Amino acid sequence: MSFVEIREESPLQDDVRALIAELNEVLLALTPPEFCFHMTADEMAERATTVWIARRDGEAIGCGALKRHDAHLAEVKRMYVRPAEQGHGIGGALLNEIVSRAAQEGIAVLKLETGDRHPAAWRVYERAGFQRCGAFADYPESTYSVFYEKPLTARPAAA
Known part of the structure; x- marks a missing residue:
């Protein structure tokens, strides 16, 4: 299996x-639409959100995003790894970047919703220290x- 690269990218590709x-589609198959809290690609491209894409041989196989609510609270959004790629640590690697x-x-x-x-997702979050x-x-x-939430050791942002 070839190497997976994770980097910040635009969701508008x-x-x-x-x-x-x-x-x-995956989420709507499991949850009523009124309880699916999607962000569109355009919303993900807004300044308060940073998106990471996992690629294998150039193909987008996973994603995750950091949405900032304010200076103290941020949210993990849009975590997904294609089913054929699950179980190889890609979700954990994306989460680590976030x-x-x-x-x-x-x-x-x-925090995250x-x-x-989604028990497989729960395991990824819990292994990363979320409660x-x-x-x-x-x-x-x-x-x-x-x-879920995870308190972080607050360090001042670089000047």
Whole structure:
């Protein structure tokens, strides 16, 4: 199996848009639409969000994003690895990039919302030190959502 490269990229590329569309289809098959909290590629391209793409041989196979809510709170968004690529640590590597950037920026706490039918994702988050918590921001409490948080060692952002 060839090397996987993870780097910051624009979500506005055609292959990344296709990956995001695939993610949306997967989520909509598992969760009612009113409890799917998608970000469009255009929303992911906004200044408050940074996107990482995992590629194998140039093909986009996974993604993850860091959405900043304010100077102290950020959120892990749009985590996805194509099914054929799961189980090889790609999700954990994407998550590590997100956590590292949030810590570098001095974010105090990183949170996320995931579905109630995603135990593989739960394992990735729990291995990275995330713990379950209640709803946050504008998410409603729901049996369809599972919330996680990870306090980070706040370091001042570089000047």
